[in-house]
Amino acid sequence: MNYSTEIDRKWQKHWDEINIAKFDETRIDQKLYVLEMFSYPSGANLHVGHWYNYGLSDSWARMKKMQGYEVFQPMGFDAFGLPAENYAIDTGIHPKDSTESNITKMEEQLKSMGGLFNWDHELATCRPEYYRWNQYLFLQLFKQGLAYRKKAPVNWCPHCNTVLANEQVQADHTCERCGTIVTKKNLTQWFFKITDYAEELLEKLPDLDWPETTKKNQANWIGRSEGAEITFQAIQNDHDLIDENGEQLKLKTFTTRVDTLYGVVALVVAPESELCELLTTPEQAAEVKAYQAKTLLMSDIDRTSTVLEKTGVFTGSYAINPINNHKIPIWTSDYVIAGYGTGCVMVVPGHDERDFEFCTKFDLPIIPVIADPEDPENTELPYVKYGILVNSGDHTGKTSEEAMQEIVAELAMDNLAEEQINYRLRDWLVSRQRYWGTPIPIVYCDQCGVVPVPESDLPVELPYDVDFTPDGESPLSKHAGFMNTTCPNCGGPAKRDPDTLDTFVCSSWYQFRFVDNKNDQTMFDKTKVNKMCPVDHYIGGAEHTTMHLLYSRFITKALRDMGYLDFDEPFQALTHQGTILGADGRKMSKSIGNTISPDAYINKYGSDTLRLFLAFAFSYVDGGPWNDDTLIAITKYMGRIERFVAELIEQIEQKDQSLLGTWAADVNFDPWHSTDLTKAEKELNRVKNYTIKEVTRDADKFQFNTSIARLMELLNALQDYVKEENVKLDLVYQTVSDYLRLLAPFAPHFSEELWESLGHQNTSIFYEKWPEHDEKALITDTVEIAVQFNGQLKGRINIANDAKQPEVEEQLKAMPEFITWLGDKTVRKIIYVPGKIINVVAN
């Protein structure tokens, strides 16, 4: 046939005509929702990474379809976002225009890949039909108090000219998107209250069929920490401090080590916390102000540098330690973070490294209160492990574990302590000072304040004629027609919110919209989504662990609690594909010049060649370096299949012109049971059934490389068999028929073409049933096992497959080599593992 892109196109057209990717609602009980993370419609052609992700998960989905599942595999576009806007700034081409044309181009490309995507359910997040419901989601969260506005020091990327969520700032304080060092700005922004779900987000992780590392990283990000909140009374000039409501000012501190409470020598508040102002005495005001100013100027990088020496200033106030009524000074220092816990920390230099450093620097006393149980006399400070309490009043002599319980219980009677759980996770900042995103459906009215846009007025359309030159201001704020509106409440003049939503909001619920993408009454139909979701298998890169994958889980839970759906998690199973590297083993990058464009390979070899190569040459979850040689090897493998099938057809037709048609028409064609099989035929049958078993098992767990290896073995076995005398063509035909079905998911166009040449007209191999193996065929008459002496391999023997241990022992002892192997040792025990090894223990 000479496989090429011509063949690709022929079958793509055919699949289109027979609407093979259509979802049959009547078979919803067999539904299988397979989803690949949707992609950003960039101008360039599909790259190798797209192929690896979409091509091979499509193979998985195709196998599932043949196994009888009703597969739902939609495709769409994550179409809002910075690249289109930046492209517009460079070229003057409007984001809407470039994005829409990119979508058209990508649709074509995805079709040319041969993916079985359900285009009836396509969506693009930049279209009003979609972002209208994104705004609706925002309003529902707002109603629930899950979307709120606050002024806070937020991450600002000076290059992208926008704020970023915590999750979008990398560990080295650079922007996730552009790598620029992120700074802090004090701004009023919209947040989603993901912290309300911190506990459930953590708790439900073990039930997910996700990679363990991904779950660990999410757990790490959520950062649950158990401890207690201790209340200290603040005093100034020996009088209780009073807050603005005329109440005693109580300072709450979070600690995981209540057992060290007797060792507290000071409190430290974060310089940017409001407490700092309240606590500063007039005498200390100048010094504290200067320190606060200095802190604000420092970047997070400087501030969190571990080589940095501790700094700090005394506020002038004191606090009373509730456990022993000691009066301790209150300081401010930048090693305390305003956003975590209460922004106020008790300083225990004896048992915390940071506090130890701080107190050494400022000559504060160091009181040991925990002793090392191994060596209580010589406990080296700071001693940060659990131990035995010393210098701790009534609690002296107790273990840390005992003391923590007792101290909290004791102070709790006076409301001075309670058990507390803290999370590292912060609320999700969703405002962005950019143009190409979902407008926030809120107006600000001088009379009524913050007013949500009524749902009936949605969508708040993103205007087209906007000046989006980046200057740190939201582009929409410069568009008078957009900004000036009337208050839905009082009808007076009002302003719109000039910001747009983080694009991760779009992608946090798109998996539900896919199911019901044309609904113009609501986000999605609850009944439909409850039937179709959660997604059964989700496939995508590992870079979204603490962003998209966490946000989606949160939004799903929020939607559940608001009554929009009835399940807990969006993605039941998850697989991350690995990364394909350049041939040099480095990450593909335009600047290094080691990128591989799939197009040239496809034009030359056809799309299935690339797909098979990607399946065979890598372990799917690991990826690895590109290798032209292996790609050529795949073309040879495909050539062998092609020739084998062609020769088979020729031989069958030589024998009888009508035979092929007869066999093809017989759905239950199975010549294997009608005759006594020769040894060679039994062997072919064994390999065939083994292949069916293994290909199915391996492909099922995304281990495509070994699936292809087994298929190569079966081809070798077929070629061995046809060298025999008196070849039975019906057996070969049937084996090839199974072969093509097993190959079809990995080389869909190629297999269709061969399937057709085998006599199947006007149909599709994807309507065929996936082969099932016969366990009995795997059993051979004799089996070779290994002979070990004291676990060391000595030789091999053939035994009857049903031989029991005594017979095998007898057979072994009858061997001439047995005496040599045994030497002068005495047999103590013989271990026989059926079908595997026999091990003689001797000494």
Place this chain on the structure above:
RNA sequence: GCUCGUGUGGCGGAACUGGCAGACGCAACGGACUUAAAAUCCGUCGAACUAAACAUUCGUGCCGGUUCGAGUCCGGCCACGAGCACCA
């Protein structure tokens, strides 16, 4: 610093529950076919020792342990990668 993951021939990678390490393929080498080449087909292919074969010994990052038996389990290192990191 803490947490997690990975480490197997010249290369990509297999090895299911502790049971014959290196499947499958690439590269390499030898051969067949051919006037020749390409293509195709057949064979060899972890290391050491040996003239060679048989045999033997060693071999899954390193050291030790458990076990009749360890790539696989346990303890301790080393290297690389990822996540977190002044989170109290």
